[in-house]
Amino acid sequence: MERTLTREDLLKLAAAAGGAAVAAGPVGLARAALAAESGRLQVMDWAGYGNDGGQAMFAQYVKGHPSNKPQFTYMTNESDALAKLHAGQKPDIFRPYVGWVKYFATSGLVQPWDPKLITNFKSLNPAMVKAGQYNGKQYGIPADWGFDKILYRSDKVKPKAKSWGLLFDDRYKGKIAWFDDLNMLTVAGLYLGMKSPWNQSDAELARSQKLLKSKKHLVRLIWSSETNLWEAFGSGELWIAYAWPNDWVQMKKKGLKVVYMSPKEKPVAWVGMLMLLKGTPRRQLAHAYANAWVSVKSGKWLEDNYGYGHSNTLARPSSADLARVLQISNPKAVGLPNAYLDRDIPRRAVYARRWEEVKAS
Amino acid sequence: MDVALSRNGRRVLRAFFVLLVVFLYAPIAILLLFSFNDSPVPAFPLSGFTTQWYRDFAANPDLKGALGTSAIVAALSSAAAVFLGVLAAIALVRRRFPAKPAASALLLAPLVIPYIVFGISLLLFFHATGVPRSLLTVVIGHIVITLPYTILVLVPRLTQIDVNLEEAAYDLGAGPFRTFGWVVLPLIVPAVLSAFLIAFTTSFDEYAVASFVVGTRQTFPIYLYSALRFPSRLPQVIAVAVVVMVASLLVVVGAEIGRRIAERRLGTITPS
Amino acid sequence: MRLRSAFATTTLLGFPVAWLVVFFVVPIAIVALYSFDVYTLFPEQHGFTLAAWRGFFHSSVYLGLFWKSVKMSLIVSVVVVLLAYPVAYYLALSGTKRKYVLLLILIAPFLTSYLLRVLAWKVILGNNGVFNSFLVWTGIRSADHPVSQLLYSRFAVMLVLAYVWVPFVALPIFVSLDTLDRRLLEAASDLGASRLQGFLRVTLPLSLPGVAAGFLFVFIPTVGEFVTPSLVGGTSGYMYGNQIADLFSTGFPDWETGSVLALFLLGVVAVLTLVFSRFTQMREAP
Numbered sequence: 001m002e003r004t005l006t007r008e009d010l011l012k013l014a015a016a017a018g019g020a021a022v023a024a025g026p027v028g029l030a031r032a033a034l035a036a037e038s039g040r041l042q043v044m045d046w047a048g049y050g051n052d053g054g055q056a057m058f059a060q061y062v063k064g065h066p067s068n069k070p071q072f073t074y075m076t077n078e079s080d081a082l083a084k085l086h087a088g089q090k091p092d093i094f095r096p097y098v099g100w101v102k103y104f105a106t107s108g109l110v111q112p113w114d115p116k117l118i119t120n121f122k123s124l125n126p127a128m129v130k131a132g133q134y135n136g137k138q139y140g141i142p143a144d145w146g147f148d149k150i151l152y153r154s155d156k157v158k159p160k161a162k163s164w165g166l167l168f169d170d171r172y173k174g175k176i177a178w179f180d181d182l183n184m185l186t187v188a189g190l191y192l193g194m195k196s197p198w199n200q201s202d203a204e205l206a207r208s209q210k211l212l213k214s215k216k217h218l219v220r221l222i223w224s225s226e227t228n229l230w231e232a233f234g235s236g237e238l239w240i241a242y243a244w245p246n247d248w249v250q251m252k253k254k255g256l257k258v259v260y261m262s263p264k265e266k267p268v269a270w271v272g273m274l275m276l277l278k279g280t281p282r283r284q285l286a287h288a289y290a291n292a293w294v295s296v297k298s299g300k301w302l303e304d305n306y307g308y309g310h311s312n313t314l315a316r317p318s319s320a321d322l323a324r325v326l327q328i329s330n331p332k333a334v335g336l337p338n339a340y341l342d343r344d345i346p347r348r349a350v351y352a353r354r355w356e357e358v359k360a361s
Numbered sequence: 362m363d364v365a366l367s368r369n370g371r372r373v374l375r376a377f378f379v380l381l382v383v384f385l386y387a388p389i390a391i392l393l394l395f396s397f398n399d400s401p402v403p404a405f406p407l408s409g410f411t412t413q414w415y416r417d418f419a420a421n422p423d424l425k426g427a428l429g430t431s432a433i434v435a436a437l438s439s440a441a442a443v444f445l446g447v448l449a450a451i452a453l454v455r456r457r458f459p460a461k462p463a464a465s466a467l468l469l470a471p472l473v474i475p476y477i478v479f480g481i482s483l484l485l486f487f488h489a490t491g492v493p494r495s496l497l498t499v500v501i502g503h504i505v506i507t508l509p510y511t512i513l514v515l516v517p518r519l520t521q522i523d524v525n526l527e528e529a530a531y532d533l534g535a536g537p538f539r540t541f542g543w544v545v546l547p548l549i550v551p552a553v554l555s556a557f558l559i560a561f562t563t564s565f566d567e568y569a570v571a572s573f574v575v576g577t578r579q580t581f582p583i584y585l586y587s588a589l590r591f592p593s594r595l596p597q598v599i600a601v602a603v604v605v606m607v608a609s610l611l612v613v614v615g616a617e618i619g620r621r622i623a624e625r626r627l628g629t630i631t632p633s
Numbered sequence: 634m635r636l637r638s639a640f641a642t643t644t645l646l647g648f649p650v651a652w653l654v655v656f657f658v659v660p661i662a663i664v665a666l667y668s669f670d671v672y673t674l675f676p677e678q679h680g681f682t683l684a685a686w687r688g689f690f691h692s693s694v695y696l697g698l699f700w701k702s703v704k705m706s707l708i709v710s711v712v713v714v715l716l717a718y719p720v721a722y723y724l725a726l727s728g729t730k731r732k733y734v735l736l737l738i739l740i741a742p743f744l745t746s747y748l749l750r751v752l753a754w755k756v757i758l759g760n761n762g763v764f765n766s767f768l769v770w771t772g773i774r775s776a777d778h779p780v781s782q783l784l785y786s787r788f789a790v791m792l793v794l795a796y797v798w799v800p801f802v803a804l805p806i807f808v809s810l811d812t813l814d815r816r817l818l819e820a821a822s823d824l825g826a827s828r829l830q831g832f833l834r835v836t837l838p839l840s841l842p843g844v845a846a847g848f849l850f851v852f853i854p855t856v857g858e859f860v861t862p863s864l865v866g867g868t869s870g871y872m873y874g875n876q877i878a879d880l881f882s883t884g885f886p887d888w889e890t891g892s893v894l895a896l897f898l899l900g901v902v903a904v905l906t907l908v909f910s911r912f913t914q915m916r917e918a919p
Binding site for chain 3: 406451456589
């Protein structure tokens with residue numbers, strides 16, 4: 001015979017639930033709140049990080065929250081993400097890079113994370129964690145990272161100096177590759193010895209742009225996809241390239257004699273930052289996702305499969321080459337004196353236009 | 362004596378024709394050759410015969426998904442384009458109205474618009490109207506692009522059909538819809554199919570506009586484009602390229618031959 | 634019982650025209666509005682301004698890039714017409730019995746996938762590609778010295794575009810030659826003209842509408858090309874269409890400039906079409 005719930009039963013249940021909540025503490029409260037969050041977690045990420053190959057990065061999240069599996073939309077870059085957000089897309093999480101932290105933090109589009117809800121937070125590289133902060137709040141959880149340096153064929157190229165100038169070397173016309181990003185203006189600024197390459201005045205930008213325009217005829221390819229770079233570099237079309245650490249590892253694997261050079265004007269370091277959108281109805285789930293992303297297991301997978309560094313200091317790559325080129329033993333590698341961490345560009349729109357003009361010239 | 366060509370002239374031109382055809386088919390033949398080559402890099406010397414790349418592509422769910430998506434988009438947009446094209450063709454051929462040159466210009470205008478311009482204009486349009494990008498938006502764009510082609514195929518055929526046939530039907534008491542359905546439509550079926558096929562192949566292969574208005578699902582050209590910039594999957598892509606190209610060659614050639622045969626059988630019965 | 638003419642026409646024509654107005658004319662109008670900053674999708678100040686247009690004309694870069702694309706397209710179009718004319722002539726005027734079959738064989742590659750044909754050339758032209766590996770294999774060149782500047786160059790872009798368009802351009806030229814009245818040539822011959830003179834004085838002028846149409850068929854799409862340059866053009870093969878695509882994708886939102894560039898291209902194309910359409914015969918129903 002069925003027994004329906006009496007008022008007494010309901011009151012007892014409520015008391016029990018409330019008591020349990022009090023007893024369980026903040027994490028328990030979070031879990032209770034989690035119970036109220038529903039639907040699939042909306043993630044906006046770069047190609048290769050969703051269900052199109054990046055499943056390992058969030059596998060732990062899926063295991064723990066099978067009814068809130070992530071649903072992905074893709075961003076081709078931060079401007080694309082910005083456009084999509086303005087057009088009304090409402091992801092819960094997205095992943096811009098460190099140079100955009102201040103922009104998004106002040107845009108009103110994102111909210112800070114609560115590091116207490118991320119158990120792996122304590123293992124994350126402190127320098128990178130700091131880079132994700134703005135006004136003392138943690139707007140970005142550092143995820144992946146790497147360097148921008150110069151990759152060159154040591155059997156074909158004899159640099160005059162360990163300098164960014166190798167990208168502008170007249171002797172190697174037709175064998176040079178630049179990266180398709182307005183950061184080329186920053187690099188030009190570094191080479192020209194400017195004090196604030198990320199915040200150049202009009203006159204300084206004109207100088208950087210002039211340099212790039214005058215040297216563009218030396219450039220065979222302005223790459224935007226790594227595998228395109230690998231194909232061209234691997235087949236000998238290119239001898240010198242603006243490149244990331246994994247590009248050196250891959251070319252070495254092909255048996256080429258390659259050097260990954262740190263320019264004396266200093267390389268640039270970049271860090272991917274998970275950011276939380278304001279007004280998301282799945283705040284707790286988002287934290288759980290972020291936690292999975294920055295776990296040791298995910299970190300190791302990222303290093304071993306995509307060749308990027310990972311913010312979790314306990315995640316070490318299997319490849320000794322990669323470990324070396326990421327300078328894993330130096331946790332302060334992403335900052336001075338080793339490298340300039342990529343940062344906010346206050347005049348980004350102007351930089352963007354100048355870069356497009358370089359490409360058009 | 363031939364007024365247009367001397368004997369030598371004919372020989373030279375025939376040789377030139379053959380050379381050009383060889384030049385046109387050589388890259389396709391090269392793809393065919395390397396699709397069976399047992400090496401992840403298409404280069405000489407050849408490394409031996411294998412059907413692995415075909416098996417790989419048959420087992421690649423993303424690739425097959427993209428092919429299927431393109432087929433659906435192409436089928437939907439072609440059907441709509443042919444439907445609109447028939448309406449337009451009837452109006453252009455059978456009816457008199459003052460704005461005919463302007464209407465024709467508008468209907469054929471998508472032929473001359475650079476796809477980059479059309480692509481971004483649709484992007485802005487869908488942004489402005491709040492329509493999320495998806496396969497539907499691709500279908501919409503493809504209908505615009507393929508409509509002129511359908512009109513260009515249907516109008517000549519409709520012109521060939523003697524208006525007296527329709528007059529006769531009316532005299533016998535048939536209404537306009539019946540006349541169309543029983544008299545005109547059967548005669549233009551080959552052209553309708555031809556128009557459908559041209560629209561289909563155009564949509565199936567279209568990359569530029571689709572790249573701006575597609576949502577998260579991939580059409581085949583979009584998959585292909587990213588595969589071309591990410592050459593790790595190149596051999597499979599070559600295998601699928603061969604399959605798609607051979608299939609489209611067969612379909613197009615077969616359709617054209619079929620259309621000619623059908624139209625010869627159906628006859629035109631036209632005063633010239 | 635016939636339907637009233639005007640009503641029938643409006644219904645028939647209404648659907649296709651409406652479709653094009655909504656999904657073709659209106660989007661272009663939005664681009665125009667965007668270029669004048671009357672309309673924008675980002676929360677920033679805007680209002681009618683010619684700033685973007687002024688920037689376009691005053692900058693030395695955009696018009697220069699446009700001119701570069703025009704030059705490349707001109708070369709491609711001229712080459713394509715020069716290649717297509719003789720084959721069209723052969724098919725139309727040599728009296729060969731299977732001209733339609735041969736025409737179909739000629740055109741068929743055009744009806745296969747464009748991207749796949751670009752892929753074929755990418756496979757052929759690379760340093761380690763089919764062409765170079767063949768040269769190395771046959772000993773014509775050593776492995777250290779491949780013919781290197783093939784891929785990622787202006788040459789690669791023009792070669793691929795010419796390859797893609799030659800079959801299609803042959804068609805209008807063929808049509809105009811095929812409909813040529815041979816009696817005119819015979820008359821010229823009777824009057825003492827040589828074949829060459831017949832060609833120059835009769836055939837060529839009468840086939841010019843087809844040539845003009847063919848030229849337009851290839852020139853217009855290639856001026857705005859961005860797909861082929863992005864795959865095989867590298868830095869030096871970068872064209873005007875690529876800049877438009879970049880302004881809408883990689884740049885920090887600069888859709889105003891992108892809209893200006895797009896509208897400028899459209900304007901040039903529209904003017905060219907109008908001018909050339911006087912030289913071509915666009916056959917329509919009576």
